[in-house]
Amino acid sequence: MNVVLTIALPFFALIFTGMIAGRTRLMPGETIAGLNTFVFYFALPALLITSIADAPVRDLGEPALFFAWLLPGGALFAGTFGLMRVLFGGDAATRAVQALTASFANVGFVGLPLVIAALGTDATPSAAVVIVVDTAIMIGVATAVIEVAQGGSGNLPHAVRTAAMGVARNPLIGASAVGVVLSAASVSVPAPVFSYLELLGASAGPAALFALGATLARQRLGSQAKETGVLVLLKLVAHPLLVWGATSALDVGSTAQKALIIMASLPVAANVYVLAQRYRVNISGASSAILVTTVIAVASVSVVLHLLVG
Numbered sequence: 001m002n003v004v005l006t007i008a009l010p011f012f013a014l015i016f017t018g019m020i021a022g023r024t025r026l027m028p029g030e031t032i033a034g035l036n037t038f039v040f041y042f043a044l045p046a047l048l049i050t051s052i053a054d055a056p057v058r059d060l061g062e063p064a065l066f067f068a069w070l071l072p073g074g075a076l077f078a079g080t081f082g083l084m085r086v087l088f089g090g091d092a093a094t095r096a097v098q099a100l101t102a103s104f105a106n107v108g109f110v111g112l113p114l115v116i117a118a119l120g121t122d123a124t125p126s127a128a129v130v131i132v133v134d135t136a137i138m139i140g141v142a143t144a145v146i147e148v149a150q151g152g153s154g155n156l157p158h159a160v161r162t163a164a165m166g167v168a169r170n171p172l173i174g175a176s177a178v179g180v181v182l183s184a185a186s187v188s189v190p191a192p193v194f195s196y197l198e199l200l201g202a203s204a205g206p207a208a209l210f211a212l213g214a215t216l217a218r219q220r221l222g223s224q225a226k227e228t229g230v231l232v233l234l235k236l237v238a239h240p241l242l243v244w245g246a247t248s249a250l251d252v253g254s255t256a257q258k259a260l261i262i263m264a265s266l267p268v269a270a271n272v273y274v275l276a277q278r279y280r281v282n283i284s285g286a287s288s289a290i291l292v293t294t295v296i297a298v299a300s301v302s303v304v305l306h307l308l309v310g
Contacts, residue, residue: 008298012297012298015210018212020217039109039208043208044208045175046197047112047201048201052180052183065125069246072239072264073133076239080099103235105264106267107130107134107263107269108172108208110212111130115259118262118309123255123258131172139271143162219273219288231289236265236297240265244257244264258309267294267296267297
C-alpha cells in the first residue's frame with residue numbers, strides 16, 4: 001500500500017492537476033502544445049539517454065524482453081481488429097485505431113517515469129524496449145492498415161514510407177539509440193553534460209503528467225459507450241494479463257517482468273488520438289478511450305503496483 005500512496009496517487013494527482021489547469025484560462029491551447037513539445041522533444045529524451053547509458057546494454061538486446069512485449073501486443077491488436085468487426089462492424093481504418101487503442105499503453109508520458117520511480121533505473125531497459133516496439137512496430141502496422149484502407153492496395157509503399165519516416169523522426173527512438181551506444185561503448189559522458197541531461201530529464205515526470213492532464217481536459221467523451229467499454233476492458237485487463245502470461249512463459253527477469261506488467265496496465269497513449277486525428281478516423285472513440293482509461297487507471301494501476309511492488 002505504501003507504493004500506492006507514495007508513487008501512484010501523486011502521479012495521477014499531477015495528471016488531474018493538469019486537467020484542472022487545462023480547463024482554465026491559465027492553460028490556453030498554445031501553452032499546452034508548447035508544454036507537450038518540451039516534454040516530447042527535450043525532457044523525455046534526456047531521461048532516456050541518462051537512464052539507458054547507465055543500464056547494462058545486454059538487457060536491451062534480450063530477445064525474451066522484446067518478445068514478451070511484442071507477442072501480447074500483436075495478439076491483442078489482431079484479436080481486437082477482428083473482435084470489433086464482429087461486435088460493431090466498421091471499416092478497416094476504424095478497426096485499426098480501435099486495435100491500437102487496446103494495445104498501446106502510455107509509456108512515454110506515464111510509464112517511463114512511473115517504472116523508474118517504482119523499480120529504479122533497472123527498469124529502464126524494459127521501458128526502452130516498449131517504446132521502440134510500440135513506436136516502430138505497432139504504430140507502423142496501424143498506419144499501414146489505415147493508409148491501405150483509405151487509399152487501396154496500391155498505397156502500401158506509401159504506407160511503409162510514412163511509417164518509416166515517423167519512426168525516424170521520433171525523438172524517443174533517437175534518444176534510446178544514443179543511450180544504447182553510450183552503454184555499449186562504455187563511454188563516460190562529461191560530468192557537466194551528464195548533469196545537464198539529468199537536470200533536464202528530472203523534469204520529464206512532472207511535466208509529462210501535467211501536460212497529459214491538460215491535454216485530456218480538452219477532450220470530450222463520445223457517444224460510443226459500448227465500444228469504449230470493450231476497449232477499456234481490453235486495455236486495462238486483457239493487456240496486463242497477456243503480458244503476465246508472456247513474461248512468465250519466456251522466463252523474463254523479475255524486475256523486467258514487473259516493469260512490463262505495470263506498463264501494460266497503463267491507460268491508452270495520447271499517440272492514438274494523434275493518429276486518429278491525422279487520418280480523421282474514429283477521433284471521438286479514441287478520445288473517449290484515452291479519457292476513460294486514464295480515470296480508471298487511478299485505481300487499476302494502484303492495484304497492480306500494490307500486487308507487484310508492495
